[in-house]
Amino acid sequence: MTAHEFDLLDRTWSDITPPAARRMLVAAAAAFAGRGYHATTTRDIAAQAGMSPAAVYIHYRSKEDLLFQISRIGHTASLDVLTSAATSAATPATTPAAGSAASLTSPEPDPAARMAAAVSAFASWHAEHHTTARVVQYELNALTPEHFAEVVVLRRRIEDTVRRMIEDGVAAGVFHVLDARGATLAVLSLCIDVARWYQPGGRRSPADIGALYADLVLRMLGT
Amino acid sequence: MTAHEFDLLDRTWSDITPPAARRMLVAAAAAFAGRGYHATTTRDIAAQAGMSPAAVYIHYRSKEDLLFQISRIGHTASLDVLTSAATSAATPATTPAAGSAASLTSPEPDPAARMAAAVSAFASWHAEHHTTARVVQYELNALTPEHFAEVVVLRRRIEDTVRRMIEDGVAAGVFHVLDARGATLAVLSLCIDVARWYQPGGRRSPADIGALYADLVLRMLGT
DNA sequence: GTCTATATCTTGATAGAC
């Protein structure tokens, strides 16, 4: 893990206190993403956080609790990124300095611009935060049933947000798809799977991926 | 696991002999897909195959060897499905009864029809064989470096197959994409991720998913 | 809050009888 990657990971958890608890979450997220939840030991996590094996249980009830916190915070962060992008793109008038032609001629929400912004932000989040995203997307079945139920609520909100954007676009005559639920599935799937294949040293930056996917999704939606 | 699912899983491994070795692979694939490689014990596998814990080591060198066989055979099967679909769609003249207008007027390979057939087959394979596919796609980092290298060869062939289909379509003026590698990434990603979200009792059958995705991909490629 | 030491259990894999 490079220093830059570590910074990014750490920034995601900047609200967590005390520092020892935060260091543990950061270490756990990196280990769970790299080797998987079950392949990671509490000793690994403690060692990476610079503490003894027993120190884990000062701040967390169990190894699974550590996973749940990462999953809960990660799901919330990705939902925030998605809704923020969709909202700010829908109301360009609220950003005074951005006096583009579009904001002057079209103060109404533009479904295509909103979708492009949402997909770009959501896809690039899964690249930029691929460590957290992998835990979020691929360790769901290691959660207890109660904890799983809690993150499913957040996942449904993410899905609903995308589905409504598509349905709005269809209603406005901007998108042309017969199966809005199917398109929702595909859009989300495309963005989420970025967490699987993205590699930091690769050909494309997170921003590149966001731009590429925004374009491909608008084509898929028949704009 | 329903009886139908078990049949499908078993058919994938019908070449494996003796029967005890096959039962073990089937049990391992189901367990690895359901709980993950590291969460599965050799005792789980043996019990599901109706044998003692020690019986695993009669037919396989280690737990990882079991994973490797599943991964190798699964990768090969998905590559075969992809190339078969692309090949048979490219030469409709070889299927005499299918006297469609397209095959009469255009004996040349049709990039769009070929891509549609390939995506439909590859995506629906990941649904139909989601158990195997999950092991193939999500347990790569549990393989030894040597075994990992071996499946990477197969993965590259899958990627090359799709990239060439897209490049051929662009050259023929049928597809309109600026970034062929980016489009390849997205097409493969979309199909592979089916293994993650697909559920047998869900709204869409594997065939439905194949048809939906073939359509969405052709739109993405600007036909 | 953090440590050392350890209890308790489960794991992958092997030995040797049949």
Added chain:
DNA sequence: GTCTATCAAGATATAGAC
């Protein structure tokens, strides 16, 4: 080829000193 029995290592989590 398959079993029973078992080893040696490593797992999560806790106890109790500081």
